[in-house]
Amino acid sequence: MPPKPGIHPQKDAFIHAMPAYLQSIKAAGMKWVSGFPENPKRGLPYISGLLILNDTETGFPTCVMDCTWITAKRTGAATAVATGHLAREDSKVVGILGCGVQGRSNLEALLVVRRSLEEVRAYDVSKQALDRYVEEMTAMHGLKVVAAASPREAVEGCDIVVSAGPILKHPSPVIEASWFKDGVFACPLDFDSYWKPEAVHSVHKFITDDREQLAYYKTQGYFTDIPEVYADLAEIVSGKKAGRESSGERIMSMNLGLAIEDMATAMLVYEKAKKAKVGTKLPL
């Protein structure tokens, strides 16, 4: 899985090529995904794109599918994997900043690994998006979901914080180190757009989902002020490096998104679709 290269037709917009090959399940393919921050003003989703699977013997494309559902679910799943290893077992309050697609899928996945969660503090710059989120998530999960009046209210006192606003190349971050308590686990999905450098530097363990990809993004002008990487997620999951070692540790996992997650999920979708005999045969 090479680090994802991107093109940027608009300010802070991206179209990323995300190829990956997973030998063990014979999955090969590429996600071609875009994120355009002005889209919501047009009534369009921020993220859109396609995913192509290829046959590993012949290289022939076997399937073309939408990639938005996969992007939502696998990103939430990655947050959940990180949370399982890095958040406190007794986490009760989660802060969600950015109440869109990821704000929903991440909460859904978090509840799988932390049944102890009792309260969600949600924040969004759009009051309409926030109100809808509070109503939907309360009905769906039966938790206490509180609308936070500021980013600070969605961070202070939380055991887990997920930020899912837009990715900005030259961000004006607002989250301060003093806002989060000892023992917190933070999972930014919007790179370092929401987190002040002093906040990122104040964590005891700075983790990422793939060191190489993070290093690549640095060469592209992102992540100008971040601490040294303690481990990547694979090192934590495989036990090569320790995850949470004490209840007071502040830990951050900077998950940039991995193409292997997309391909693994796409294979499940493809197999299920074949079994259900859905889909359209395309002439090639």
Ligand SMILES: NC(=O)c1ccc[n+]([C@@H]2O[C@H](COP(=O)([O-])OP(=O)(O)OC[C@H]3O[C@@H](n4cnc5c(N)ncnc54)[C@H](O)[C@@H]3O)[C@@H](O)[C@H]2O)c1
């Ligand atoms: N790291 C990953 O693996 C990964 C994967 C997918 C998406 N993402 C990123 O996650 C973010 C969210 O994606 P999405 O599909 O949920 O988008 P979305 O458009 O569905 O939701 C984004 C929400 O953030 C809100 N918002 C905008 N600016 C904000 C701010 N400053 N504070 C709080 N809320 C704000 C918007 O009103 C909207 O409700 C994007 O930055 C996207 O690139 C990361």
